[in-house]
Every structure is written in structure tokens, then in C-alpha cells.
Amino acid sequence: MADSHADQLRQVIAELSRRLEEPTETLPSTRCIARPALADLIRESQSVLDLPKSRLLSATAILEQLQDARVIRAVALQDPAHTVGRDRLFAVGLGVDPEGLHPFELLQAHAPDGVICYMSAVAAHELTSQPVTQHHIARPETAPTRVAVVDESVLTTTVRSSTPSETRPHPAGRPAFVFQGIPYFVTRRDPRYLQSFQRRALNQSSQYRVTSLEQTLLDTLHRPMRCGGPAVVFEVWDNAAEQLRPERMRDLILRIGDPLLARRAGYQLEQQRGDIDPAVHALASVDRAPVSLLHGIPYTNLNARWQVLVP
Numbered sequence: 001m002a003d004s005h006a007d008q009l010r011q012v013i014a015e016l017s018r019r020l021e022e023p024t025e026t027l028p029s030t031r032c033i034a035r036p037a038l039a040d041l042i043r044e045s046q047s048v049l050d051l052p053k054s055r056l057l058s059a060t061a062i063l064e065q066l067q068d069a070r071v072i073r074a075v076a077l078q079d080p081a082h083t084v085g086r087d088r089l090f091a092v093g094l095g096v097d098p099e100g101l102h103p104f105e106l107l108q109a110h111a112p113d114g115v116i117c118y119m120s121a122v123a124a125h126e127l128t129s130q131p132v133t134q135h136h137i138a139r140p141e142t143a144p145t146r147v148a149v150v151d152e153s154v155l156t157t158t159v160r161s162s163t164p165s166e167t168r169p170h171p172a173g174r175p176a177f178v179f180q181g182i183p184y185f186v187t188r189r190d191p192r193y194l195q196s197f198q199r200r201a202l203n204q205s206s207q208y209r210v211t212s213l214e215q216t217l218l219d220t221l222h223r224p225m226r227c228g229g230p231a232v233v234f235e236v237w238d239n240a241a242e243q244l245r246p247e248r249m250r251d252l253i254l255r256i257g258d259p260l261l262a263r264r265a266g267y268q269l270e271q272q273r274g275d276i277d278p279a280v281h282a283l284a285s286v287d288r289a290p291v292s293l294l295h296g297i298p299y300t301n302l303n304a305r306w307q308v309l310v311p
Helices: 002-019 035-049 059-068 103-110 118-124 213-222 230-240 246-256 259-273 278-284
Strands: 032-034 072-074 089-092 115-117 135-140 145-151 154-160 174-179 182-189 196-203 206-211 301-303 308-310
Touching: 002 035, 002 059, 032 035, 032 103, 035 059, 035 089, 059 072, 089 103, 103 115, 103 118, 103 135, 103 174, 103 182, 103 206, 115 118, 115 213, 118 135, 118 206, 118 213, 118 230, 196 213, 206 213, 213 230, 213 246, 213 259, 230 259, 246 259, 246 278, 259 278, 259 308
Parallel strands: 115 206, 135 182
Antiparallel strands: 032 089, 072 089, 115 135, 145 154, 154 196, 174 182, 196 206, 301 308
């Protein structure tokens, strides 16, 4: 029976290796995988091999044997939430160091259907010189309709939704775990404010979804403290000036349809570019009560054109 189990393990490893040749939409990384996903892959491999049910090892038993053989190694998560086990994430493959995994691999393995955002997106777009103090991945609150469009070899997904404007306060997100001293959050976001993202390759084994440059810029105005705070926000806008596509920003602002966000973005764009699309200004004119340039930051100097309180 021992030989039978050893043979089964060899067959399962071979089938797993075939399934892990390259990342997919549902398996963003083949070298960082969450325990539930890895257990599912083991069961799928056993099903393909059509092994006798009476001799099947459990997925848990195979996971333990793979750990003993150091084919997989648990990532040392600190302070996990009560719904997250300390060994939820595994580094997969001989020689793959759990301590050397990229934060985006951890985020995407933890929430394969999520979109990396806020300060993590700021770092992904290389818009700040400041160290990342928190990582975020977002999940839409509802199931929006997505229309994917290939643009310049980067997949951009547009999310259209009739969900009402965000009117309630949002926390930093649901704490998931801490890794190497940095907290990781999962944020439930109104799809209206999660309109555009890109799929990128991190390396041959991993890919990730991240908010587009324009979406990331709007996020810094909408949720500045999740993006590193005011100093980082203004650095981000300065660094993005040459990369920003005005037509993409215009379309995104209009799709979101939030007059307050339009005023914040309109003011910031005018300071940098001086030429604002009339449609953006028209949307911004719907609600004229003064609003702070950065959501939640109490500025006091009023810009009359945009009715925005600025530093």
C-alpha cells in the first residue's frame, strides 16, 4: 500500500506540474497558491488520473507530503484574520523561497478575482519614491458587466454598473494578514469606482490585475489615506503628468459619473494641464457645495471655479 501511495503521489505531482506550466485567469500565479486552490488542483489531478477511489490519498495528506518533500512551503503570514489560516498561502516549486515572493503574488493568490489598487497600484505604476506601507486588493461589491478591450498589449477591463454613488464611509478594508511587517487588506469596492484595470505579467510564473493609471489617479483623490496620504498623492500626480492620457481620464470620469470626484479631478487636472474638457466641468457643476480636494482631508482655501477646498 505504501508503494501504491508513493506511486500515486508521483503521478499527482506530474499532473500538477503540467497544470502549473503557466498562469491563467483563475490561477494568477503558479508559484504562489492559496491552500484551497492547491487542494482543488490536487483533486482535479486525481480525477484526471482516474485512480481507484479506494486507494486515493486525501488532498490534505498529499499537501502534507508535498510539504515534507519541500515541494511546497507555507508562507509565514503574521496576524492573519480569523478567516485566514497562517498557512493559507504556499510557495510552490523546489527552490521557491516564500520570503522572496512578490507582494502582488500574495495579493492575487489570496484573492484571484481581485484587482490590486490604492498604494499597491501606485507602486505598480512607479509613481512614488516612498516605501509601500500597506497593500490592497479590491473585489467589486456586486457582479458587474465587464467588457474587455485589448489596448497596447495590456488588457483593460471596463466595468459598467448602475450602483449608486458611495455615500457611506469605507474603512481601509478587511485586514487579511501581515507579511514582513506590512499589512495586506481586501477591500470591497462599489463597481462604479472600480472601472478600469490592466492585466500584467510579473514574471513567467505570475500575472496580476491592477487599476489603470487613470483609475489609480482618481483613487488617490477618492481615498487618499489608502494611497499613502497627501504627500504621496501630490507626488503621484506630478510623476504621472507625462503618462496621463486626457481622453482616457475624461472617459473614466464621465463613466463614474460622480460630480464630487469630477470636481476634485477637474481642479487637479487644470493645475497640471490647464485644458479641461467641457463635459468634465459640466458634470462637476451638478453639485456645487464645497468639497475638499482630498476626500477626508480638511483643507480650507476655496477654489471658486471648482468649489474645491485646497491646501
